[in-house]
Amino acid sequence: MSETQEYVPTVIKAEEMDPKFKYRISKKHGAERLMLCFQCGTCTADCPISRFSDFYRPRRIARMVQLGLKDMLLSNDALWLCSTCFTCVDHCPQNVEIAGVVRVLRNIVVQEKGVMPLVYKELASNLLETGYVYSISESRHKRREMQGLPRLPKPNLEHISKIFEAAGFSKILENVSTFEKVKS
Amino acid sequence: MSQSTYLLFLGCVIPYRLPSYEVSTRKVLDRLGVKLLEMSEFNCCGFPMDPISYELSLTLAARNLCSAEQQGLNILTLCNGCFGTLNKANKTLKEDKQLRDEINKNLEEIGMEFKGTMEVKHLVHVLAEDVGFEKIKGTVKKPLTEFHVAQHSGCHLVRPAKYVTHNDDPENPTMLKKLIRLTGAECLDYMDETECCGNPIIGVNEEVPFQMAREKLQHVKAVKAQALITVCPFCHMMYDLNQPRIERAFDEKFGIPVLHYSQLLGLAMGFTPEELMLNQLRVKPIELLNQI
Numbered sequence: 001m002s003e004t005q006e007y008v009p010t011v012i013k014a015e016e017m018d019p020k021f022k023y024r025i026s027k028k029h030g031a032e033r034l035m036l037c038f039q040c041g042t043c044t045a046d047c048p049i050s051r052f053s054d055f056y057r058p059r060r061i062a063r064m065v066q067l068g069l070k071d072m073l074l075s076n077d078a079l080w081l082c083s084t085c086f087t088c089v090d091h092c093p094q095n096v097e098i099a100g101v102v103r104v105l106r107n108i109v110v111q112e113k114g115v116m117p118l119v120y121k122e123l124a125s126n127l128l129e130t131g132y133v134y135s136i137s138e139s140r141h142k143r144r145e146m147q148g149l150p151r152l153p154k155p156n157l158e159h160i161s162k163i164f165e166a167a168g169f170s171k172i173l174e175n176v177s178t179f180e181k182v183k184s
Numbered sequence: 185m186s187q188s189t190y191l192l193f194l195g196c197v198i199p200y201r202l203p204s205y206e207v208s209t210r211k212v213l214d215r216l217g218v219k220l221l222e223m224s225e226f227n228c229c230g231f232p233m234d235p236i237s238y239e240l241s242l243t244l245a246a247r248n249l250c251s252a253e254q255q256g257l258n259i260l261t262l263c264n265g266c267f268g269t270l271n272k273a274n275k276t277l278k279e280d281k282q283l284r285d286e287i288n289k290n291l292e293e294i295g296m297e298f299k300g301t302m303e304v305k306h307l308v309h310v311l312a313e314d315v316g317f318e319k320i321k322g323t324v325k326k327p328l329t330e331f332h333v334a335q336h337s338g339c340h341l342v343r344p345a346k347y348v349t350h351n352d353d354p355e356n357p358t359m360l361k362k363l364i365r366l367t368g369a370e371c372l373d374y375m376d377e378t379e380c381c382g383n384p385i386i387g388v389n390e391e392v393p394f395q396m397a398r399e400k401l402q403h404v405k406a407v408k409a410q411a412l413i414t415v416c417p418f419c420h421m422m423y424d425l426n427q428p429r430i431e432r433a434f435d436e437k438f439g440i441p442v443l444h445y446s447q448l449l450g451l452a453m454g455f456t457p458e459e460l461m462l463n464q465l466r467v468k469p470i471e472l473l474n475q476i
Contacts, residue, residue, distance in 0.1 A: 016451065025195030029350050030238075048379055050396045052392045052396065075430065080388045080389075081385055081388070081389060083387070084234075084384055085380035086343035087337040087343065089344040103235060105409045106236065116385075120232070120233075123232045127244075131227045132200070132228055133196045133232045136199055147203055153223060153224060155228065156227075159227075160227055162242065162294050163247065167243050168235050174416075180388075183389070184391050
């Protein structure tokens with residue numbers, strides 16, 4: 001499928017564009033150089049996900065942010081397909097951290113729309129309850145002893161809970177709605 | 185404290201799923217005279233939270249870094265994800281005062297402060313840069329001269345280059361290759377060695393990571409490598425644990441054992457396969473071990 005066919009309609013209406021969106025995004029850590037993207041397409045050409053997905057195109061995401069197509073971007077599940085290999089970051093001739101821009105957009109989807117893939121809700125909940133993103137069973141702890149491995153320290157859950165609160169994430173996690181899979 | 189003492193940062197995946205990586209690493213590092221101390225306390229490195237909240241991820245990472253600062257030792261990680269996250273947080277918070285102040289405000293709630301006095305290293309960096317090739321060579325008692333293997337360094341060990349300032353080439357990583365060759369094994373070149381394993385998105389989409397892993401295994405098989413060597417639990421799970429599922433999905437047989445580097449080095453040091461927990465691998469390295 002070609003780059004122009006899937007998401008971006010041939011005609012974009014001016015009222016669909018948020019002219020300030022790009023400034024807001026480029027204030028965020030990791031997305032500062034967004035405006036320097038000149039659409040060369042190196043990121044998409046070298047992206048391992050793009051090779052196997054019909055929907056994930058980092059160049060298109062960068063252009064959509066520049067155009068201010070906020071609603072279209074934030075409702076685009078393909079954002080969750082970036083595997084953070086950072087090839088785009090290392091190869092960008094303009095030193096735009098494309099993966100950073102994607103991360104900023106994902107964070108905004110969570111914060112403003114209150115939506116995230118189910119797997120992240122599960123990982124965050126485990127982390128809040130146990131200190132680890134996978135809950136390590138008692139039998140695993142026992143097996144460690146049998147294998148001669150030191151006991152894992154018990155994470156300070158009060159600290160974890162306070163960090164969630166301080167980062168403004170406790171409320172988000174409580175009210176978040178989820179979706180399961182993203183099509184590629 | 186001596187320079188060859190590190191705080192072992194285990195992260196979540198290794199104690200949850202891959203004790204073989206931990207057990208074999210502890211054995212080979214002990215043999216090399218590298219002392220590991222346990223973190224007095226730690227939490228998830230922060231990596232899995234980065235997509236949903238950068239602030240939460242950074243604060244979690246910073247809390248681990250603060251623990252290390254209190255213990256006064258550099259961190260050694262076994263996982264690329266932990267390395268990438270802790271190293272980037274460490275470097276960013278050292279350099280960016282505004283961000284450091286923000287994160288320190290969160291840490292104030294738990295009576296901690298990031299000062300930026302420690303470093304974060306991955307096992308590969310410790311072996312190649314701190315222990316050194318000569319010393320490792322000296323511990324090889326049973327050179328694995330019949331082994332022909334391939335390496336998978338993974339992404340966060342070498343990328344983004346902006347944060348990973350170790351002496352390796354992200355376009356053509358050779359550090360792990362050199363470490364493999366010290367064991368006497370041949371390390372073969374193959375197509376697209378730097379390609380990502382895809383595991384970080386497996387929770388939202390299986391098709392893409394499976395196709396990526398299939399291609400990797402095809403390339404490794406094409407050069408007749410007898411095993412793939414990894415240094416990250418995520419990559420390892422993608423290629424070992426998921427290999428039978430990938431074989432079924434594409435009706436294609438690979439049968440390529442995937443070893444942690446610490447297991448390969450351990451074999452060359454003369455540890456038994458049992459001591460290195462090679463029996464825990466999903467794809468059994470039977471033919472490989474017959475060559476010792």
